[in-house]
Amino acid sequence: MMLLSMLAVTTVGVVRARNLFAVAVLSGVYSFLMASVLIVLDAVDVAMTEATVGAGISMVLVLGVLHLTKTDEARPVHRALLPLFVATVTAAILVWAVSALPPFGIADAPIHVAGPDYLARSLAETGIANVVTSVLASYRGFDTLGETVVIFTAGIAVLMLLKRTPSGRGGESS
Amino acid sequence: MKELVGNLAAHFNQWITVFLMVSGLYIVIARGNMIKKLIGLSLFQTSVYLLYISPGKILGGTAPILEDGVSVYANPLPHVLILTAIVVGVATLALGLALVVRINEAYGTIEEDEIFERDTRG
């Protein structure tokens, strides 16, 4: 519960901070706190991925791009009343929707219909003890193929946009 | 009173998730700086991860790695979906940041208001 409160405080910091370098560092702190929360929720694979990807690669990319653009956030021109109103209305609707979910941590919620099946079958059919890996690579392997293609596409697209060829001109000229 | 505190504790996860989601949304619509918008979007995405994984936890269970002597595990299915979502999120962040670099080189600024102004002026 303390971790979640720290998450909320960090988020307020990200909203209010104007210096973009501070925003980048705060987002790294946020990712790290999120990884800790995920460990408390027993999601160890997800926590490892969130820690490396969010606090590692994401922060390096934002800092690298900040070095290239070299700006700070300007003062907002429009007044923030309409977005604040939209945000509050959305929050109210979401709280009302979320309060209908089952309480935290019970074992017979509807979400647990499909999961225990994989837990029972994994060791017998694939011989792998880490059920997340066996579901990711074997039972739902097609999704992971799509995910790998998404990473590949993002890498190719970033290279197309940003790479400097030896002749001096980089990226698409359109 | 005790029931109210118990109710609060049971739903605290969900309220914080909603708060994070709405803060991410607020950053995306209210701020004009493009890098900050992208960070707000990634904030929104991580709150969705929390929304998916907290119902998967079972009190008294452990991580979904099969071991002798343990019988209650957390539900592995949300973990798999969120793993994919995290990686896709960083891919879109990288692409968005590359676009911001090119926009900066073309317009000289990354504030949305100034870019619109420059476009409508000619």
Next chain:
Amino acid sequence: MRLDVILRITAKLILPMMLLFAVYVQFHGDYGPGGGFQAGVIAGATVILYALIYGLGATMVVVPVAVVEALIPLGVLVYAATGVMGLLTGGNFLDYSHLADDEVHGQEWGVFVVELGVFVTVASTMVAIFYAVAGRGRR
């Protein structure tokens, strides 16, 4: 004595351990938390740390740009090839059961090769994106 002596010496100690940890996470994904994605990101972070401390030029000598860019599609191809192997050995696409003598061994081989493909693609994509972003500001 240059001002970054501490950084350089510490990096020399830490970088091999980071790479070893990436390989450990990759191959122990079956028994503990881990797998292709985490290991790929850690391996990419190793190269990025080397570039941050020793400079982009030195890194491009050790890990050339052409090699990194050739490795990005290689992982996807390995994954798809494993799927097609499933077709060729008599099952469905991405069916690992017939890749070895019995079903369980086939599954283990399939997961092993597939995670390796994911590792290669993720690591080389991270390094390639870093090269593109860092190389953009040099001129």
